[in-house]
Amino acid sequence: MxxxxxxxxxxxxxxxxxxxxxxxxxxxxxxxxxxxxxxxxxxxxxxxxxxxxxxxxxxxxxxxxxxxxxxxxxxxxxxxxxxxxxxxxxxxxxxxxxxxxxxxxxxxxxxxxxxxxxxxxxxxxxxxxxxxxxxxxxxxxxxxxxxxxxxxxxxxxxxxxxxxxxxxxxxxxQFEPIAAAFDYERQVSAEQYVLVADIGGGTSDFSVVRVGPQRREQLQRREDILASHGVHIAGTDFDRHIELAAVLPALGYKALGPSGREVPSKIYFDLATWHLINTCYNPQRVLELRNMKSFYADVRQHARLMTLLSEQLGHELAQQAEDAKIASAQSAAEVPISLDLIESGLEVLLRPQQTEQALGADIARIATAAQECVRMAGLAPEQIGALYCTGGSTGLPALVQALHAPFPQARLVQGDAFASVAxxxxxxxxxxxx
CATH class of the missing domain: 3.30.420.40 (ATPase, nucleotide binding domain)
Structure with missing residues (x-):
């Protein structure tokens, strides 16, 4: 070439x-x-x-x-x-x-x-x-x-x-889901409406686009974009929910203190949010958390939290949560998560019901956004000829099933998870x- x-x-x-x-x-x-x-x-x-x-x-x-x-x-x-x-x-x-x-x-x-x-x-x-x-x-x-x-x-x-x-x-x-529609358009032989679902790490975006072999080379495609809609929920939110549900309880999230009151939770939400993890290592904040040992009925949980902060292991723990999410989505079995980096021999389990509960609300909101996009386009569900999925989070079967369910007649097409938009x-x- x-x-x-x-x-x-x-x-x-x-x-x-x-x-x-x-x-x-x-x-x-x-x-x-x-x-x-x-x-x-x-x-x-x-x-x-x-x-x-x-x-x-x-x-x-x-x-x-x-x-x-x-x-x-x-x-x-x-x-x-x-x-x-x-x-x-x-x-x-x-x-x-x-x-x-x-x-x-x-x-x-x-x-x-x-x-x-x-x-x-x-x-x-x-x-x-x-x-x-x-x-x-x-x-x-x-x-x-x-x-x-x-x-x-x-x-x-x-x-x-x-x-x-x-x-x-x-x-x-250019809107990312519309770019994905351009990629899909190269495959079609007849005019149709496609619902593009671009679900990546930060956002879930949808567009209803009219595509067809006679339209491919047109520069102005505004009239072919019937609707666009999206929500700021996607893969990083899934990872955060998994970490909060299965991993961080071992470090004291939602734990009760001697008085029966729940320990402060902000540190755990920040540890489960990629771009906030570094803020958890601020020396003054670490000192304040170190002085909260008496807040914990189980002081081992506080000790694990302090190990994470002193060793600056927040991103590594988040990566383990993401890996567990992927493994859980692809299997109906329990997924063990080793926390040896925090405490020798420490392990937690991510159970299928935990994954369902942790991600269920977000998946429902994303699926609702897809249906709203079709309504905004003025189309009935049966008029959608294809559901084109792209973005790394479309590797979750439960999410794809929820997106496809309202449009059973639509052809389900999985684009390149990472390169379709580009x-x-x-x-x-x-x-x-x-």
């Missing part, structure tokens, strides 16, 4: 799927139009993660750092520093302009983290493309922030600001910029 990088007139545009859990980028290719860039070890996606090392020399962009899988590996290897994930969830919040400690008294602005990650994607794509990339289509969820148009607009502006700081001079945005954004980028 010969891509456009072999020409002095190589295209200067790309498409970026900046995801809560994983990201991807597409560039122009002479023979195939657009293609996704291998970002790490030949893989087309890279975890949306940055690891800041507590030791080493600063450069012009901040403390020494690693990105993607290298960031996760640095964390697992036990290097001194901070792992940052779920950065997309910061958009639209006040945290965007704030700084956080990444070790050894070093502070990094959240805005700079986003810019640095986007800059890394850009560099890796340019290395493959062989030419600068100055224009981009960026995907965005239907709602960055539920029921708050002002904060939602702020979130898009913040993402635009970060992209411009990363070196892009011209930008366009592929569709790349198609759109070609139409916008070429």
């Amino acid at each position: 010969t891509d456009t990088s072999s020409s002095p007139t190589a295209a200067d545009f790309c498409a970026i799927d900046f995801g809560t859990s994983n990201s991807a980028i597409g560039i122009a290719c002479a023979q195939q139009g657009m293609r996704l860039v291998p970002l790490e070890d030949g893989r087309l996606t890279m975890p949306t993660a940055v690891y800041y090392f507590a030791e080493g020399k600063h450069d012009a962009e901040g403390p020494p750092r690693a990105f993607g899988r290298a960031a996760l590996q640095a964390y697992v290897a036990g290097h001194s520093g901070r792992l940052m994930r779920s950065m997309k969830s910061i958009l639209g919040s006040e945290l965007y302009e704030h700084s956080t400690d990444v070790g050894s008294g070093r502070g990094v602005r959240y805005a700079d983290m986003l810019t640095g990650y986007l800059k890394q994607l850009k560099r890796r794509a340019e290395a493959v493309h062989g030419a600068p990339l100055t224009r981009a289509v960026l995907g965005r969820p239907v709602f960055f922030v539920d029921d708050d148009p002002v904060r939602d607009a702020t979130a898009q502006q913040q993402l635009e600001d970060a992209a411009r700081a990363a070196g892009f001079s011209e930008l366009a945005f 592929a569709g954004l790349a198609l759109h980028a070609k139409r916008v910029f070429a």
Whole structure:
């Protein structure tokens, strides 16, 4: 295959799927139009993660750092520093302009983290493309922030600001589920309505889109987008509920004190929320929690909590909860979760009924949002020709079943869990910029 990088007139545009859990980028290719860039070890996606090392020399962009899988590996290897994930969830919040400690008294602005990650994607794509990339289509969820148009607009502006700081001079945005519809459209032979469900780490987004072979090359597709809807509930929420339900009770969540009152719960909610975990290690906060030993009837639970905080094991514990969620979703059996990192021999069980109870309400809300999207489109359920699922969380059978149940006649299509949106954004980028 010969891509456009072999020409002095190589295209200067790309498409970026900046995801809560994983990201991807597409560039122009002479023979195939657009293609996704291998970002790490030949893989087309890279975890949306940055690891800041507590030791080493600063450069012009901040403390020494690693990105993607290298960031996760640095964390697992036990290097001194901070792992940052779920950065997309910061958009639209006040945290965007704030700084956080990444070790050894070093502070990094959240805005700079986003810019640095986007800059890394850009560099890796340019290395493959062989030419600068100055224009981009960026995907965005239907709602960055539920029921708050002002904060939602702020979130898009913040993402635009970060992209411009990363070196892009011209930008366009496209809804992520609509991009997925573009990817699906390549498969259809007749006009139909498709309900796109894009359920990733941070948001569950839906769109009803009219697709067909006669519409593929049209640049203006606004009239084909019948409705878009979404909720800010997805994979990271599932992980949090699993951790609270099955893991953190061993460390005192919902435990009772000698007086019969429940111990303070805020620390546990923060430990179960990726972008808040680092705030739990603040020395003053750790000292306050250490002095709460008398609040616990079972002092072993307090000791486990203090071990987690002193060893800074919050992200590792969250990862174990996510792994258990996946295992539980794919099996009707109990899933053991080893907590040896907290206490030798400590183990908890994630039971199927716990998974159902922990995720049931969120799955129901997501399924309701899908049905509402179809109603907003003015269609009856039987008019939906296909349910197209993409995003990492669509690997949960219970979720897919709940989405499909109201549309039994619809063809169920599972797209690439991590690359469908990026592929569709790349198609759109070609139409916008070429």
